[in-house]
Amino acid sequence: MLVSCLMVAHQVASKAARDALFLSQFKPSYFPLMVMAGSAVSIAGGLLNSRILQALTPARMVPWTFLLSGILHLAEWSLRHTSRSVMVVAVYIHVVGLGAIVLSSFWSLLNERFDPRSGKKYFGRIAGIGTFGGILGGLAAERFAALLPSSAILVFLGGLHLLCGGVAFLVVRSSRNIAPAEAYRRDHGDSLTTAWPIFQRSRYVQTLAALVVLGSTAAALLDILFKTQAATLIGRGHVLLRFFAIFYTLGQILSFGVQVLVTRKWLEKLGLARGVGSLPAVVAAGGLGALIFPTFSVLVVTRALELILRGSIYRAGYELFYTPLPVQEKRAAKPVIDVVFDRLGDVLGGGVSQIFLALGGMVAIKGILLVAVGLSAVGMFVARRLGKLYVRVLEKGLVNRAIELDVSTGDELMTRSLLLRTLSIKTESVSQPAPAPTQAVVRDMRPLISDPILQRLADLRSGNADLVRRTLGDVGQLDPLLAPQVIVLLAWDDVAPDALKLLRAFVNQVAGQMVDSLLDEKSDFAIKRRIPRALAYSDDRRAVEGLISAFNDPRFEVRFQCARALDVILQKHPEFRPERQTVFAIIEREMSVSRGVWESRRLLDRRQSTDQFLFLDEVLQERAQLSWEHLFSLLALILPREPLKVAFQALHTDDRLLRGLALEYLGSVLPPSLRRVQTIFETTSLPAQATADAKDLAARLLEARTTVSFKLANTSPSPAPQPSD
Numbered sequence: 150m151l152v153s154c155l156m157v158a159h160q161v162a163s164k165a166a167r168d169a170l171f172l173s174q175f176k177p178s179y180f181p182l183m184v185m186a187g188s189a190v191s192i193a194g195g196l197l198n199s200r201i202l203q204a205l206t207p208a209r210m211v212p213w214t215f216l217l218s219g220i221l222h223l224a225e226w227s228l229r230h231t232s233r234s235v236m237v238v239a240v241y242i243h244v245v246g247l248g249a250i251v252l253s254s255f256w257s258l259l260n261e262r263f264d265p266r267s268g269k270k271y272f273g274r275i276a277g278i279g280t281f282g283g284i285l286g287g288l289a290a291e292r293f294a295a296l297l298p299s300s301a302i303l304v305f306l307g308g309l310h311l312l313c314g315g316v317a318f319l320v321v322r323s324s325r326n327i328a329p330a331e332a333y334r335r336d337h338g339d340s341l342t343t344a345w346p347i348f349q350r351s352r353y354v355q356t357l358a359a360l361v362v363l364g365s366t367a368a369a370l371l372d373i374l375f376k377t378q379a380a381t382l383i384g385r386g387h388v389l390l391r392f393f394a395i396f397y398t399l400g401q402i403l404s405f406g407v408q409v410l411v412t413r414k415w416l417e418k419l420g421l422a423r424g425v426g427s428l429p430a431v432v433a434a435g436g437l438g439a440l441i442f443p444t445f446s447v448l449v450v451t452r453a454l455e456l457i458l459r460g461s462i463y464r465a466g467y468e469l470f471y472t473p474l475p476v477q478e479k480r481a482a483k484p485v486i487d488v489v490f491d492r493l494g495d496v497l498g499g500g501v502s503q504i505f506l507a508l509g510g511m512v513a514i515k516g517i518l519l520v521a522v523g524l525s526a527v528g529m530f531v532a533r534r535l536g537k538l539y540v541r542v543l544e545k546g547l548v549n550r551a552i553e554l555d556v557s558t559g560d561e562l563m564t565r566s567l568l569l570r571t572l573s574i575k576t577e578s579v580s581q582p583a584p585a586p587t588q589a590v591v592r593d594m595r596p597l598i599s600d601p602i603l604q605r606l607a608d609l610r611s612g613n614a615d616l617v618r619r620t621l622g623d624v625g626q627l628d629p630l631l632a633p634q635v636i637v638l639l640a641w642d643d644v645a646p647d648a649l650k651l652l653r654a655f656v657n658q659v660a661g662q663m664v665d666s667l668l669d670e671k672s673d674f675a676i677k678r679r680i681p682r683a684l685a686y687s688d689d690r691r692a693v694e695g696l697i698s699a700f701n702d703p704r705f706e707v708r709f710q711c712a713r714a715l716d717v718i719l720q721k722h723p724e725f726r727p728e729r730q731t732v733f734a735i736i737e738r739e740m741s742v743s744r745g746v747w748e749s750r751r752l753l754d755r756r757q758s759t760d761q762f763l764f765l766d767e768v769l770q771e772r773a774q775l776s777w778e779h780l781f782s783l784l785a786l787i788l789p790r791e792p793l794k795v796a797f798q799a800l801h802t803d804d805r806l807l808r809g810l811a812l813e814y815l816g817s818v819l820p821p822s823l824r825r826v827q828t829i830f831e832t833t834s835l836p837a838q839a840t841a842d843a844k845d846l847a848a849r850l851l852e853a854r855t856t857v858s859f860k861l862a863n864t865s866p867s868p869a870p871q872p873s874d
Contacts, residue, residue: 150274150275151278152313152316152317152320153255153278153279153282154278154279154285155310155313155316156215156251156279156313157279157283157460158282158283158285158286158309159248159306159310159313160252160283160286161282161283161286161290161398161401162287162289162290162293162309162394163240164244164393165287165290165390165393165394165397166240166290166299166302166306166390167241167244167245168376168389168393169294169299170236170237170240170241170299170300171183171238171240172380172389173299173389174234174237177376177380178377178506180373180376180377180380181373181499181500181503181506182499182503183241184245184373184495184496184498184499185496185499185500187241187244187495188245188495189492189496190245190246191246191250191488191489191491192489192496194247194250195250195253195485195488196484198254198484198488199480199481199482199484202257202481202484207258207261207480208258210254211251211255211258211321212314212318212321213314214251215251215310215311215313215314216310216311216314217247218247218248218310219306219307219308219309219310219311219312220311221239221243221247221307222304222306222307222310223303223307225239225243225303226301226307229298229303233300240303245492245495249491249492250488251310252487253484253488254484255317256471256487257471257479257483258320258321260468260469260471260472260479263472263809264472264805264808264809264813267805267809268468268469268472268809276412276460276461276465277405277408277409280405280460281405283398283400283401283404283460284398284402284405286397286398286401287397287399287401288394288398290390290393290394291391291394291395291398294387294391295391299387299390347478347481347482348485351478351482353474353535353541353542354482356534357470357471358485359531360528360531360532361486361487361490361491362490362494362497363429363494363527363528363531364432365490365491365493365495365498366495366497366498366501367429367432367455367494367528368494369495369497369498369499369502370498370502370517370518370520371451371455371517372452372498373498373502373506374502374514374517377506379392379393379445382445396453397456400453400457404457404458404460407458407462408460408461408465411462412424412462412465413465415427416465416469417816418821420536420817421466421469421470421536422532422533422535422536422539423536424462425466425470425532426532428455428459428462428528429532430525430529431455432451432454432521432522432528433525433526433529435450435451435454435455436521437522438450439451440518443511443514443515470535470539472810472813473542473543473545474542502517539817543810543813543814543817544792544814545792602630602631605620605624605631606631608620609631609635609638610634614643614644617641617644617647621635621638621644621647621650622647627651627654627659629659629662633662635652635659636648636680637676639676639679639680640675642675649679652683653682653685656684656686656687656689656692657688657689660687660689660695661691663680663683663684663695664684664691664694664695664696666680667680667681667684667695667696668698668699674704674707675753677699677704677707678706678710678753679710680710681696681710681713681714682710682714684696684718685713685714685717685718688721688722690725692718693722693725693727696711696715697711697727697731697735700712700738705750705779706752706753708739709775709782712782713782715782715786716785719786726787727786727787732783732784732786733820733822733823735783736780736783736823737822739776740823747774747776748776750775750776751775752775777797781793781794781796792814795811796811796814797811799811800812
């Protein structure tokens with residue numbers, strides 16, 4: 150916050166000094182040319198900065214860049230008497246070029262150390278304190294203009310950046326307690342990544358760049374029109390410097406109010422896309438207003454609104470768009486977008502304005518405003534598109550973040566437990582006793598039964614577990630007369646696995662009978678909770694419809710098994726996917742219970758370590774609450790399964806960045822009625838998973854082509870509660 154305060158104070162004061170010094174030394178018609186020249190230098194610096202950030206990292210670069218900038222300001226001040234024109238040009242290029250690089254690098258440092266969720270919480274505060282610093286910087290610039298020669302402000306600017314550099318060293322040191330520096334050469338050896346391949350393959354990065362170019366071009370057009378009109382109507386020298394200082398100060402005050410009262414609530418409730426899209430929307434509206442009422446005061450208000458939103462809602466939302474990107478791509482692409490594409494917009498704005506200013510009069514004003522409005526309208530569309538792409542990048546970034554994390558050493562069992570395996574179903578054993586069928590005297594009747602179907606039926610009803618298992622194993626074709634009895638045998642723990650195996654083999658033939666039994670209120674609970682494990686093998690849409698209807702069952706274990714069965718079916722038949730609103734309604738009902746009930750749910754059928762009918766690995770299943778596993782199973786019916794699975798596991802780790810990324814992903818895909826899921830997770834202390842060996846895990850993940858690993862706490866799991874009848 151302190152660095153942000155000092156940095157933005159410098160930014161506001163330097164802008165006022167830059168513009169006033171140049172317009173006092175040169176004609177206003179030269180201003181667009183200077184904008185383009187400064188932007189060209191900034192573009193070259195941005196490309197160089199992309200390479201430097203990868204080689205040195207933002208943590209190393211930011212403090213030294215501040216110190217360099219401070220020294221340059223003092224050197225420029227020393228030219229005030231010998232070569233004033235050179236001093237003015239140097240100040241302009243310095244503020245335009247290096248100022249953008251410093252700002253971009255500072256935010257690069259932050260969005261590498263904060264996850265998207267905590268970024269929403271803290272970025273607004275950091276930017277808000279920066280805005281407060283901008284108020285102080287504007288006031289200081291106005292006082293310098295009133296009391297001292299205009300060039301004296303360069304000493305003040307140099308001092309601010311020297312102080313920023315000193316404090317930035319402390320920021321880097323203290324941020325190690327927030328999050329460690331991320332590795333960025335894991336997949337590319339020691340080579341550095343250029344930005345161009347990233348732009349070629351990433352539509353998300355392309356859209357970010359397009360948004361920046363459109364916004365900066367529209368802003369440059371408004372800025373040039375505003376400043377040339379100010380120089381014409383107000384005059385030059387210290388009067389112009391005071392006007393710019395007051396303008397920027399008032400803008401920062403209003404921006405600070407927006408930061409405190411609006412930014413965080415806007416981003417959390419309405420999303421990043423609408424937050425960023427508010428800037429082009431306001432510029433388009435203001436430009437139309439200036440076209441209808443072509444006065445200097447309307448132009449001032451429009452420029453002020455652009456300045457206020459850019460420094461508040463837009464800045465906080467825009468920086469958050471970078472948090473899901475892999476650190477390698479972020480360090481390569483962000484400086485190019487922040488500096489090169491931003492300054493490219495200045496170049497385009499300067500070129501367009503230069504053409505219109507040559508025409509002079511109202512034609513120039515209306516032409517510039519029309520272009521600004523058109524660009525802003527396109528920017529609104531791009532912002533909406535960026536919001537949709539953000540969710541996809543969150544999904545990818547969630548998995549990528551899990552891959553990049555270092556994994557502590559651990560034993561072989563824990564390593565295997567962390568692999569995201571392809572969901573399959575194996576025959577499981579159950580150990581809880583259930584009432585056996587009534588004993589029957591069948592042995593004496595066997596010679597009297599000639600029909601083989603009736604003979605098998607009698608054997609299945611014999612009450613002899615060994616005979617029943619042999620009969621189930623000998624059935625080559627499940628006759629409709631035998632199916633009801635096989636379904637009934639699901640209630641008998643000793644033979645239930647064999648009955649399940651037979652029902653799975655002929656599931657499409659008897660799916661209707663199993664669904665009827667599942668939905669029958671009179672069916673035994675043991676039967677109803679095991680039927681979904683057989684229906685999971687069905688290729689019939691009726692099985693899906695029956696499982697969805699069974700979510701009305703009052704017993705949690707039945708609903709839990711139905712969700713798992715649907716997840717298995719939809720992996721094979723995504724065309725059976727239910728309506729989103731149907732699943733969201735089911736989730737609403739599941740979450741309507743009290744917290745005590747939510748946390749105390751248990752399964753009667755214990756799951757074995759070899760049981761693959763799971764959403765989780767065998768380690769996490771012992772300590773994850775069943776209600777949460779059930780919730781994520783339901784979400785997987787309509788949302789991408791693998792990111793959800795990683796998100797669930799991420800919420801059980803102690804890695805703050807990964808947890809924050811998971812929460813941000815959930816917030817982006819859940820409807821407003823289910824956003825309280827995030828709140829519950831944020832306030833719930835979940836146990837961390839066990840540790841794993843990094844090298845062994847990486848080799849296994851690459852071989853299996855399913856790459857997820859976690860940085861895990863060195864804590865032992867607490868004993869799992871034992872289910873009871």
